[in-house]
Amino acid sequence: MKSSKMEEHRVSPPEDIQYVDTDHAVRDRELFNQIAEKYCRKDLLPATRHARKHRLFQTLKAVQMSSKADVLEVGCGAGFAAKYLEGRVGSYCGVDYSEKLIHYARVHNSGPEIEFVASNIKDFQPGKSFDLIFAIGLLHHFDDLDSMLKSTIGLLKPGGWFVANEPQPGNPLISFARRVRKSIDANYSAEQKELTAKSLRSACERAKLSSVQIVPQGLFSTPFAEVPLHPQWLFAPISNLACFTDKFVERLPAKVFHKLTWNLVVAGKRQVHKG
Numbered sequence: 001m002k003s004s005k006m007e008e009h010r011v012s013p014p015e016d017i018q019y020v021d022t023d024h025a026v027r028d029r030e031l032f033n034q035i036a037e038k039y040c041r042k043d044l045l046p047a048t049r050h051a052r053k054h055r056l057f058q059t060l061k062a063v064q065m066s067s068k069a070d071v072l073e074v075g076c077g078a079g080f081a082a083k084y085l086e087g088r089v090g091s092y093c094g095v096d097y098s099e100k101l102i103h104y105a106r107v108h109n110s111g112p113e114i115e116f117v118a119s120n121i122k123d124f125q126p127g128k129s130f131d132l133i134f135a136i137g138l139l140h141h142f143d144d145l146d147s148m149l150k151s152t153i154g155l156l157k158p159g160g161w162f163v164a165n166e167p168q169p170g171n172p173l174i175s176f177a178r179r180v181r182k183s184i185d186a187n188y189s190a191e192q193k194e195l196t197a198k199s200l201r202s203a204c205e206r207a208k209l210s211s212v213q214i215v216p217q218g219l220f221s222t223p224f225a226e227v228p229l230h231p232q233w234l235f236a237p238i239s240n241l242a243c244f245t246d247k248f249v250e251r252l253p254a255k256v257f258h259k260l261t262w263n264l265v266v267a268g269k270r271q272v273h274k275g
Helices: 003-009 023-034 036-041 046-060 080-084 099-108 145-153 172-184 197-206 222-226 232-249
Strands: 070-074 091-096 114-118 130-136 156-167 209-217 263-270
Touching (some): 036 099, 046 156, 046 222, 046 263, 080 091, 091 099, 099 114, 130 145, 145 156, 145 197, 156 197, 197 263, 222 232
Parallel strands (some): 070 130, 130 156
Antiparallel strands (some): 156 263, 209 263
């Protein structure tokens, strides 16, 4: 599907959604409902799509994932990860509190063993637990991270993995670029924050996750994942090269470049309680 066809797929929200949200969550949800169509374009353009797939797969490399795993994505957006993971997992469930993004996901990214739910994760009651839960660029949107993680980890099977990819403040030049974008880009949430490796580890440990690990991710490819650049014929091959380079760079010991990358991947396992 090409971006020029987005106008043919305008989204309308479902009517059966109820929320119990903070003011922060309401503002954030309203923003993503407002920018839903523009947000979807990120995964429709070749340059950004390739970088976003790269970020997803590099994130999930941090955990052990079975091809039969029941997987939950929190903050799934328009649900493109369901298609990227097709054939790699047993089932996929995507949750997001933007009704418009979920409607788009249901219409365009549904398939066998794929489900999308419009809900705040704190209110989500699936009636089952998951082998793996992941979130890409989500945790920094929450004003009560501990409460969000408690709700999320409660949906994991004992021994299941939680993994997240988050922007980090280690590189001052990158942090400055993010501050500039907040001030000039109305489609970029001004309330989001960057989480340090220490704060991510502490939050995961407070959530009773074990085997917590943190690895850097995204030295060259991340800008392509976030900002659609034109012309695509020029930036698509550059994005591919950036992703290819990052695959090799990210194999280096974390201490070599952990303060240079755009993102951090944090992963932890839900503890198995022995009787």
